[in-house]
Structures are given as C-alpha cells and as structure tokens.
Amino acid sequence: DADVTQTPRNRITKTGKRIMLECSQTKGHDRMYWYRQDPGLGLRLIYYSFDVKDINKGEISDGYSVSRQAQAKFSLSLESAIPNQTALYFCATSDFPSGGPSSYNEQFFGPGTRLTVL
Amino acid sequence: GESVGLHLPTLSVQEGDNSIINCAYSNSASDYFIWYKQESGKGPQFIIDIRSNMDKRQGQRVTVLLNKTVKHLSLQIAATQPGDSAVYFCAEGRPSGYSTLTFGKGTMLLVSP
Numbered sequence: 001d002a003d004v005t006q007t008p009r010n011r012i013t014k015t016g017k018r019i020m021l022e023c024s025q026t027k028g029h030d031r032m033y034w035y036r037q038d039p040g041l042g043l044r045l046i047y048y049s050f051d052v053k054d055i056n057k058g059e060i061s062d063g064y065s066v067s068r069q070a071q072a073k074f075s076l077s078l079e080s081a082i083p084n085q086t087a088l089y090f091c092a093t094s095d096f097p098s099g100g101p102s103s104y105n106e107q108f109f110g111p112g113t114r115l116t117v118l
Numbered sequence: 119g120e121s122v123g124l125h126l127p128t129l130s131v132q133e134g135d136n137s138i139i140n141c142a143y144s145n146s147a148s149d150y151f152i153w154y155k156q157e158s159g160k161g162p163q164f165i166i167d168i169r170s171n172m173d174k175r176q177g178q179r180v181t182v183l184l185n186k187t188v189k190h191l192s193l194q195i196a197a198t199q200p201g202d203s204a205v206y207f208c209a210e211g212r213p214s215g216y217s218t219l220t221f222g223k224g225t226m227l228l229v230s231p
Contacts, residue, residue, distance in 0.1 A: 004161075033218075040126055042207055043162070043221040058218065090161050104150040104211045107219065109161030 003027045004110035006091050012116045019078040021113050023091030030096050032074035033107060034058075034066060037088040046089075049074055081117040089113045126205060128226045137195040139225045141208035146189060150211030152219065153182060153193045157204045165193070165206075195227075203229045 004025045013019050023032065030051050035043040035058075045058030047066040055066060063085060065077045078085055092107040131137050143151065149170040154162035168175045168182045168191075175182050181194040191208050205226050209219040 035221075040223060042223040043209075045218055045220075048218060059220075092161075104152075104167075104219070106152060106164040106167060109154075109163070111161050112159075 004091060004093055004108055006089075006110040006113050008113060009111065010114045012118065013081050014118050015080075015082055017081050017117075019081050019115065021076045021089055021091075021115070023074045023076070023110055025072050025091075025093045025108075025110075027093055027095070027108060028071075029093040029108075030071065031094045031107075032068065033092040033094075034064075034074065034076045035090045035092065036060065036085075037090060037112075043090065046076065078115075078117075081115075083117045086115060086117045089115055126224050126226045128228060130228045130230065131198050133198060133200060133229055133231050135198050137193075137198045137202070137227060137229075139193045139195075139206050139227065141191040141193075141222050141225075143189050143191060143208070143210045143222070145210060145212050145220075146186070148210035148212050150219075151182070151184060151191050152209045152211075153180075153191075154207045154209065154221075155202075155204045156207065156224070162207060198227075198229050200229045200231055203227055 007022045033048040034046040037043050044060050046064050048056050049068045067075050090112050091110040094105045094107045097105040152167040153165040155165050156162045166177045166182050173184050179196045183192045205224045207221050207224045209221045
C-alpha cells in the first residue's frame with residue numbers, strides 16, 4: 001500500500017551494529033505495528049502502538065525497541081544486531097475500529113524492509 | 119532471492135479452476151478472522167474478513183467460510199487466474215483488550231495458464 005512507506009527497503013549490516021528501520025503513513029491511522037517475516041513462519045508481531053503515547057510488546061520483542069515519534073511515524077530499532085534477526089520486516093497501520101477498542105479493522109502493510117545481518 | 123514461500127504448503131491449480139485454501143486456527147475465543155494475499159516482493163494485502171457471528175462472507179470472486187465447531191477457516195477463489203498466484207495468510211483476532219492479529223504460516227497458490 002503506497003500510503004505506508006518503509007525505509008530503507010534493503011539493508012545489510014554487521015553483527016553488533018545499531019539499526020533503525022522507519023515507517024511513515026499518510027492514512028491518518030492511530031494504530032501502527034511492526035512484524036517480522038521468516039521463510040515458512042508467517043508474520044510475527046514485534047511491537048505495536050495504538051497512539052503516540054502507547055507502546056506495547058508483541059510476541060517477539062526481545063532484541064528490539066520502538067519509538068512512536070508522531071501519529072504518522074513508527075520506527076523499529078535493533079540496538080545490537082545479530083544474524084538471527086535477518087528477516088523481512090513489515091510495518092502496518094490500522095484505523096480505530098468502529099466496534100470499539102477491543103474490536104478489529106484490517107491492517108494495511110508497507111512494502112517491507114529486507115534486513116541481512118552478517 | 120529469498121522467498122517467503124519456502125517450506126510452505128502449496129496448492130497448484132489450472133487457470134479457471136476454483137481454489138480452496140484452508141486454515142486451522144488455534145483459539146476458540148478468537149472472534150475475528152482475515153485473509154491476506156502476499157505477492158513476491160510485496161507486503162500482505164487484505165482480501166476479506168469475517169467476524170465470528172457469521173459463517174460465510176462473499177467478496178469479488180472470493181468467499182470465506184468459518185466453521186467454529188472445528189476451528190476451521192477457508193478461502194475459496196472462483197475462476198482462479200495467474201494473477202492470483204501468491205502466498206495466502208489467514209489471521210485470527212483474539213479478544214484481549216487490544217486488537218492484535220495472530221497470523222498463520224501461509225499457503226502458496228500456484229496458478230498455471
């Protein structure tokens with residue numbers, strides 16, 4: 001979805017380096033998410049944020065941190081990259097659901113960042 | 119390049135056939151289900167969703183069926199086209215106060231002309 005952009009699209013780095021992946025959206029959504037995707041494992045949730053002051057850990061948050069700088073921006077950091085963090089990383093956004101805070105809306109995904117840690 | 123489709127279940131069909139992709143979900147308390155399509159080199163794209171108070175929902179050329187008794191979800195694609203070739207993921211929403219989704223591992227659909 002062109003309304004959700006991720007930078008960089010590809011990155012190769014070395015073990016121990018600090019890496020930041022950035023996500024921006026023009027959809028005006030409050031909710032943003034970071035996922036990683038590994039071959040044959042589907043998408044796993046790293047962190048999510050339901051507004052600028054809200055940050056929550058997902059299924060696999062160890063080794064990652066996030067920052068919600070504004071409604072439109074949500075960045076993912078790897079403080080000290082390791083090879084098993086080599087994966088595809090996706091940012092997603094969703095609107096506040098009409099059914100209330102515990103309801104659901106579809107998530108719109110960015111194009112992904114391919115990260116390789118050597 | 120590396121493919122997210124490696125090691126995935128694969129369904130191969132001929133163009134024009136109907137395709138059925140299946141998904142078993144794990145939590146009987148899940149009350150929202152969604153199907154995504156992921157083409158090579160792209161992010162997942164929404165196809166269709168269904169809430170647990172329904173057992174069938176239809177879209178354009180797609181139908182989702184939900185069987186809560188056996189915790190099974192299926193995506194039916196009518197008159198499958200080569201452009202439908204992709205990895206298809208189901209996801210479930212579990213009531214937890216926060217509406218996050220848990221994704222399945224995916225199925226690769228290959229459509230031959």
